[in-house]
Amino acid sequence: MKKQNKTDRRSFVKTSAKTLAAGMVFSHLPIFSSANVLGQEKIKLGLVGCGGRGTGAIFQALTASKSVQLVAMGDVFQHELDNSLQQVSIKFSDQVAVPKERQFLGLDAFEKVIAECDAVILATPPGFRPQHFEHAIDAGKHVFLEKPLAVDGPGYRNIIETGEKATEKKLNVVVGLQFRYEIAMNELVTKIHSGEIGDVLSADVYYNVGKATVHPRKEGQTELEYQISNWHYFNWLWGGQLAGQAIHQIDVINWIKQAYPIKASGMGGRAMLKGPDHGEIFDHHYVEYEYADGSKLHVQCRQMDNCANRMGFNVQGAKARADERYQLLDNQGNALWRYRDRDDPSSSQIEQDVFIGAILGSKPYVNNVEFGAESSMTTIMGRMAIESGQIIELDKAKASDLSIVPDPMSWDMRMPNAPLEDGNYSIPKPGIRVL
Numbered sequence: 167m168k169k170q171n172k173t174d175r176r177s178f179v180k181t182s183a184k185t186l187a188a189g190m191v192f193s194h195l196p197i198f199s200s201a202n203v204l205g206q207e208k209i210k211l212g213l214v215g216c217g218g219r220g221t222g223a224i225f226q227a228l229t230a231s232k233s234v235q236l237v238a239m240g241d242v243f244q245h246e247l248d249n250s251l252q253q254v255s256i257k258f259s260d261q262v263a264v265p266k267e268r269q270f271l272g273l274d275a276f277e278k279v280i281a282e283c284d285a286v287i288l289a290t291p292p293g294f295r296p297q298h299f300e301h302a303i304d305a306g307k308h309v310f311l312e313k314p315l316a317v318d319g320p321g322y323r324n325i326i327e328t329g330e331k332a333t334e335k336k337l338n339v340v341v342g343l344q345f346r347y348e349i350a351m352n353e354l355v356t357k358i359h360s361g362e363i364g365d366v367l368s369a370d371v372y373y374n375v376g377k378a379t380v381h382p383r384k385e386g387q388t389e390l391e392y393q394i395s396n397w398h399y400f401n402w403l404w405g406g407q408l409a410g411q412a413i414h415q416i417d418v419i420n421w422i423k424q425a426y427p428i429k430a431s432g433m434g435g436r437a438m439l440k441g442p443d444h445g446e447i448f449d450h451h452y453v454e455y456e457y458a459d460g461s462k463l464h465v466q467c468r469q470m471d472n473c474a475n476r477m478g479f480n481v482q483g484a485k486a487r488a489d490e491r492y493q494l495l496d497n498q499g500n501a502l503w504r505y506r507d508r509d510d511p512s513s514s515q516i517e518q519d520v521f522i523g524a525i526l527g528s529k530p531y532v533n534n535v536e537f538g539a540e541s542s543m544t545t546i547m548g549r550m551a552i553e554s555g556q557i558i559e560l561d562k563a564k565a566s567d568l569s570i571v572p573d574p575m576s577w578d579m580r581m582p583n584a585p586l587e588d589g590n591y592s593i594p595k596p597g598i599r600v601l
Contacts, residue, residue: 207233207526208233208234208235209231209233209234209235209284209285209522209525209526210235210237210238210282210283210284210285211224211227211228211234211235211236211237211283211284211285211286211287212236212237212238212239212240212279212280212282212283212285212286212287213236213238213239213240213250213279213286213287213289214239214240214241214275214276214279214280214286214287214288214289214290214298215240215241215287215288215289215290215291215312216239216240216241216246216247216249216250216251216289217241217246217250217289219289219312219342220250220287220289220290220312221249221250221253221254222514223287223289223310223312223342223514223518224236224250224254224287225253225254225257225258226512226514226515226517226518227287227310227518227521227522228254228257228258228261228262229515229518230515230518230519230521230522230523231522231523231526232261233522233526234261234522235261235262235263236254236258236261236262236263236264237263237264237268237282237283238264238268238269238270238278238279238282238283239251239264239268239269239270239279240269240270240271240275240276240278240279241270241271241275241290242271242272242273242275242391242394243271243394243395244271247269247271251264251269268282273575273576273577276288276290276294276297276298276301276302277301280298280301280302280305280307281305283307284307284308284525285307285308285309285310285338285521285525286302286307286308286309286310287309287310287312288302288309288310288311288312289312289342291394291397291403291404292312292313292314292315292316292317292403292404292405292409292410293317293321293397293402293403293404293405293570293571295311295312295314295315295316295321295325296315296316296320296321296324296325296328297324299311299315299324299325299328300324300327300328303328303331303332303335303337303339304331306335306337307337308337308338308339308521308524308525309332309337309338309339309340310339310340310341310342310517310518310521311339311340311341311342311534311535311538312341312342313341313342313343313413313414313417313538313541313542314405314409314410314413314538314541314542314545315341315535315538315539315542316405316539316542316543316546317401317402317403317404317405317409317546317570317571318402318546318566318568318569318570318571319546319563319564319565319566319567319568319569320566320567320568320569320571321569321571322539322542322543322546322564323564325535325538325539325542326535326539328535329533329535329536329539332533332535333533336531337533338521338524338525338531338532338533339532339533339534339535340517340518340520340521340524340532340534341534341535341537341538342514342517343413343414343417343534343537343538343541344414344512344513344514344516344517345414345415345417345418345421345513346417346421346513346517346534346537347513347514347516347517347520348510348513348516349507349510349513349516350492350505350507350510351418351492351513353492353505354488354492354493354494354505355418355421355422357488357494357503358422358481358483358488359422359424362485362486362494362502362503363481363482363483363484363485363486363487363488363494364483364484364485364486365483365484366422366423366461366481366482366483367461367482367483367484368461368462368463368464368482369419369422369423369461369462369463369464369479369480369481369482370463370464370465370466370479370480370482371412371415371416371419371463371464371465371466371478371479372415372466372467372476372477372478372479373407373411373412373415373465373466373467373468373476373477374466374467374468374470374473374474374475374476374477375411375468375469375475375477376469376470376471376472376473376475377438377439377444377449377469377470377471378396378398378399378469379398380396380399380443380444381395381396382443388577388578389579389580389581389584389585390572390575390576390577390578390579390581391577393445393581393583396443396445398410398447399439399443399444399445399446399447400445400446400447400583401446401447401549401570402570402571402572402583404447405542405545405546405549406447406448406451406545406549407447407448407451407467407469408451408453408465408467408545408548408549409542409545409546409549411467411477412451412465412467412545413541413542413544413545415465415477415478415479415490416463416465416541416544416545417537417541417544418479419463419479419481420537420540420541420544421537422481423457423461423463425457425458425459426457426540426541426543426544426560427455427456427457427463427544427547427560428456428457428458428559428560429455429456429547429557429558429559429560430453430454430455430456430544430547430548430550430551430557430558431453431454431551431556431557431558432451432452432453432454432465432548432551432552433451433452433552433555433596434448434450434451434452434552434553435448435449435450436448436449436450436593437449437450437470438469438470438471439469441589441590442585442589442590442591445591446583446591446592446593446594447469448552448553448593448594449468449469449470450466450467450468450469450470451465451466451467451468451548451549451552452464452465452466452467452552453465453548453551453552455544455547455548465548477490478490478491485497486502491504492504492505493505520532543560543563543564546563547560547563550563550566552596553594553596554594554596554597555596555597
């Protein structure tokens with residue numbers, strides 16, 4: 167008994183110390199000072215977009231509090247909705263109440279889900295994000311937004327306007343750029359902001375991975391259905407690899423810099439992707455971003471199988487450098503500090519704790535739209551620079567009226583980016599593409 171008591175006390179002290187440290191690290195966010203996540207009030211939660219990320223976010227939201235009840239789900243594909251509902255029902259049987267009449271399919275499913283809930287997780291491909299977000303905020307709902315928040319200038323402006331409405335209505339909005347909620351990353355950024363590596367001179371971001379899964383075209387499938395099934399291969403749905411993947415590391419650098427790049431130049435193309443199965447995206451990208459203080463961010467992305475992979479970053483300061491392993495190294499490569507605690511909750515869980523806690527509490531409020539939208543615009547500006555071959559300035563990117571999202575949209579519509587006569591898609595050509 168005495169031994170057990172000692173063990174419990176050690177665990178309590180360690181947990182309390184971690185919570186205190188986390189509270190200090192997250193001083194810029196209403197997290198551990200926020201609501202009682204175990205409160206009695208019920209939250210009726212909806213999910214729009216039942217793929218892997220949406221399902222994962224629901225798991226984490228239901229874990230955050232027993233007060234959360236999943237009441238409605240929507241997707242454009244029956245198999246996605248069925249698979250997601252089955253997974254969450256097994257683990258959270260007492261928190262899931264989604265009868266057939268609250269399982270919605272189709273392009274308007276988001277409207278029906280939003281009508282049934284107090285809060286909604288929006289996890290469809292990002293081309294739909296501005297429209298879905300605006301509808302949710304107009305309806306008075308709290309929102310969790312997966313990244314990126316937009317894929318073009320008009321979408322960015324819509325997100326900003328809707329975010330301002332959310333602030334006016336005191337509706338909580340959390341964005342799925344989860345590094346902002348990671349304890350280790352917060353400690354690293356705090357050390358950088360305190361001057362431990364000196365002035366930041368330059369930074370590098372890496373997102374080099376294999377290619378995305380291809381879902382073969384099915385008999386009777388419309389072009390819109392095919393493109394949504396293969397959304398990683400179409401810019402209007404995904405925003406390209408900068409937006410869909412590298413945005414996490416790009417956002418970290420923007421956070422470290424406490425600023426956003428003011429212009430971009432770059433290059434890219436298709437070396438491995440080819441033919442009708444691989445849509446219109448580039449499979450490799452390089453962007454040089456410049457901040458107002460003249461410092462540069464270099465971003466390289468690749469989607470090619472059987473190549474060296476890396477997802478990370480390097481920040482070079484005048485005195486030392488930092489990287490994705492949560493460490494500081496002097497300019498000779500000697501370790502100065504490294505975050506070693508691996509018992510932290512996942513950042514994806516923390517962001518849902520923040521979201522649910524803010525909704526349940528009387529005092530805390532959270533709205534991540536500003537950094538979510540601005541880092542999304544950083545990726546949009548980069549893609550515009552790569553595809554045009556021009557130097558793109560931030561003001562021009564923000565003001566661009568070039569919309570790449572089809573509107574209006576219907577299942578049997580003639581897609582603006584439909585395949586050419588040979589079955590291939592038109593690929594952006596630098597020096598020719600008009601912005």
